[in-house]
């Protein structure tokens with residue numbers, strides 16, 4: 001295994017994603033930071049991403065781990081696109097721009113749609129409030145309130161996943177993708193629901 005490959009696997013291992021057999025969707029409004037996050041996981045560097053013109057063109061496949069980003073909002077076709085992409089989704093990473101308060105209601109609508117969709121019943125949801133490197137970013141409490149997520153699953157990594165849990169596990173983590181802050185704990189949280 002080359003040094004670069006080795007190092008790449010060590011990133012995935014630190015996030016708890018190494019050797020996972022899972023399809024994870026990165027969803028959220030445009031400009032939230034999905035592409036930047038995907039590229040960060042791929043290259044460990046923040047590339048200033050051009051806006052995604054084709055919402056289905058960002059994908060990362062490593063062994064049995066498939067990560068794919070889709071934009072929501074503004075276009076109805078997005079839903080069809082991710083539904084066509086896979087019928088089995090093992091996890092959703094829903095990215096929200098924590099500085100764009102005006103769009104919190106729109107983000108909430110999209111999230112509510114996802115949470116009530118049959119295809120995603122029981123699927124763990126990781127909600128990332130991104131861009132906390134900016135001083136105007138919402139706090140975790142503010143974002144949770146805006147998204148109606150005051151009552152979340154709990155962050156304790158040691159807590160055992162209760163298979164009988166009817167509602168899907170959902171938790172909010174604040175992060176800055178470009179500063180590489182916050183998303184490690186978040187992915188570790190998500191990874192314990194993946195096989």
Ligand SMILES: Nc1nc2c(ncn2[C@@H]2O[C@H](COP(=O)(O)OP(=O)(O)OP(=O)(O)O)[C@@H](O)[C@H]2O)c(=O)[nH]1
Nearest residue numbers: 030031032033034035036049051052131176177178
């Ligand atoms: N300040 C700050 N900016 C960020 C962060 N993450 C992403 N961005 C910026 O936010 C903008 C949108 O990022 P993208 O990754 O393109 O967002 P996207 O969700 O993929 O949206 P589209 O590209 O429109 O599909 C870019 O200018 C990024 O550089 C962050 O942690 N902090």
